[in-house]
Amino acid sequence: MRVRVLGTAAGGGLPQWNCGCGPCERARATGPGAWRSQEALAVSVSDDAWYLVNASPDTRGQLLAVPDLAPPAGTRRTPVRGVLLTDGELDHTVGLFALREGAALDIHAPQAVLAALTDAFPLRGLLAPYGTVRWHPVPSAGGELLLDEGRLAVSAVPISDKRPRYAEQSTAAGPWVVGYRLRETATGATLLYVPSLARWPDELDALLDExxxxxxxxxxxxxxxxxxxxxxxxxATAMGHLPISGPGGTLARLRPGTRVLYTHLNNTNPLSDPDSPARAALAAGGAEVAEDGQEIVI
Ligand SMILES: [Zn+2]
Incomplete structure (x- = not known):
């Protein structure tokens, strides 16, 4: 399984256009090499098929930065076969507009998110005249979705019922936020992608272990x-994100044996500075920070 980290910042990116906090100022002063685009991922288990997880406002630049995601010369045949959405946040969905001129695209999301993208934020209707988009609810707990002719098995991990601000009035049943477990069926290689953790689900320890x-x-x-x-x-917790450090933090919950990288860094997060004490503490805890463009082979 090949994994490409497309973006590693929370909404707004790093630096954020209207923020002059320490990490944003440091990123501005250092230049584009220190900038982070908004969180998204690409996964492949065969040469010519890639699946995106989330479509950020930075989608176009993220795709252009990865040669594997380019169409073969002389064609308009994109290797991007589909998109998995972890939730309906603007930071994870507006990039779908950038994919509108491609061939047929399959988009998978929790049922509540599909409903929100139909009415509160009618992205589905807006995209319909521009190409063929097939929308699929992700299977509920326990179910597996088979992609790439059965080579990639995906299951959703329910995380929370945190609605996007534009859909706060929605009464649709959750989950509204999920993570994904992606497994290459031929090798068993397994990736867990959970960029939003409002709480620590009971099953997460076992999923991390495997x-x-x-x-x-x-x-x-x-x-x-x-x-x-x-x-x-x-x-952090009130905003729907367990912090990394501290007694209630996620770092203390990790167990040895699984490589863990943190992504979706807010622009205030000191981890964006590789020389920060936070980065040293993270390394001491056995975890890493994901970087834009990073390739991970499992
Ligand atoms: Zn900032």
Whole structure:
């Protein structure tokens, strides 16, 4: 299984256009090499088929940066076969507009997200005249979705019922946010992708144990990170993201044996600085920070 990390920042990216916090200023001063685009992933288990997980506002640049995702010379045949959505957040869906001129595209998302993309944010209707898009609800707990002619098995991991702000009034039943377990059927190689963790589901420990690699929600390093920079801001947990560090943090829950990388870093997260004490503490805890463009082979 080949994994390409397309983007590693939370909504807004790093630096964020309207933010002058320490990490944003550092990224501006260092230049584009230190910037992070908004979180997304690409996965492949065969040469000519790739699946995206989430479609960020940075989709176009992210696809252009990866030669494997280019069409073969002389064709308009994209290797991008489909998209899995972890939720309906704008940061994970508006990139679908950038894919509108391709051939038929299969998009998989939780049922509640499909409903929200039909009414509260009518992306499905807006895209319909521009090409063939097939929308599929992801199987509920326990079910497996077979992609790439059975070579890639995907199951959804229910995480939370956190709705996008535009759909806060929706009464659709959850889950609204899921992670994905992606397994290459021929080899058993397994990747766990959970970029939003409002809580730690009971089954996550076992899923982490059996995965060869996991990318987890790294939005905030500390619980009070936003308030320290922007007084009055909510805590990490109140914003739907367990912090990495601290007694309630996700780092303390990791067990040896599985490679874990954190992604979806908010622009306030000190982990974006490779020389930060936070980065050293993360390494001591046995985890890594995912980088834009990083390739992982499982
Ligand atoms: Zn900032």
């Amino acid at each position: 995965a060869h690699c996991a990318l987890l929600d790294g939005t905030f390093w500390t619980e009070d990170e936003m308030a320290a920079i922007h007084p009055g801001s909510r805590t």
